[in-house]
Amino acid sequence: MTVSRDSARFFGVGLGPGDPDYMTVRALKVLQGADRLVHFSKKGKRGNARTMVDAVIPPDPAREIALVYPITTEVTADDPAYGAAITPFYEESCARLAGELEAGRKVAVLCEGDPFFYGSFMHLWRRLAPRYPTEVVPGITGMSGCWTRAGVPITWGDDVLTVCPATLGAETLLQRLRATDAAVIMKLGRHLPKVRAVLQQAGLHERAVYVERGTMPDEFICPLPDKTDDDAPYFAMILVPGQGRRL
The missing domain is CATH 3.30.950.10 (Tetrapyrrole methylase, C-terminal domain)
Structure with a gap:
């Protein structure tokens, strides 16, 4: 089946503070309908955002995209080494997600709390939202x-x-x-x-x-x-x- 680029949608989905019962109806609908479920994770660990929704969206390897941070708390954010590692990571992550969007897929980034409140999603949004139809689903903050x-x-x-x-x-x-x-x-x-x-x-x-x-x-x-x-x-x-x- 051929999928048109016109069907592409980029979502930032606020999952709420942790308990899946606090997730919004809209968030659940987006997760259920997405072709790809994207989550950030630390090396060697499953992403916290993905774990939060296990009760309502069981793991599905065919849909999952894990974006593994090259660095987290090893150095402080004001250390030049942090920017040198994390900026290319966001650029590469966006290139990867852009490939999915170019194929016409619905790509949902799972976000703890609210996507626009201290969220890594914002670094993806800044690069991809001008290029693809985008919806940000608000969530209860932590x-x-x-x-x-x-x-x-x-x-x-x-x-x-x-x-x-x-x-x-x-x-x-x-x-x-x-x-x-x-x-x-x-x-x-x-x-x-x-x-x-x-x-x-x-x-x-x-x-x-x-x-x-x-x-x-x-x-x-x-x-x-x-x-x-x-x-x-x-x-x-x-x-x-x-x-x-x-x-």
């Missing part, structure tokens, strides 16, 4: 899933919320936290000791909440003062709820 599961209303009244990557330097992070009412600190991983120290300096440590793999099967939630070790995965965050006007 932080939304985490504060809901933790039972922590994050903003009240006129509270200002600041979202910070834990990769920021300590002084920059401190300035951001001192200038806001509520905060979410993402991409925790090995940065937990630094973030904990900054929160203590900012006087926010006691009201902070630690959430690990929120909504996922191995979810763990506790007040940050109760988290006494320094181990945290990438999929962990700290919530600092606002204390604004409550009626």
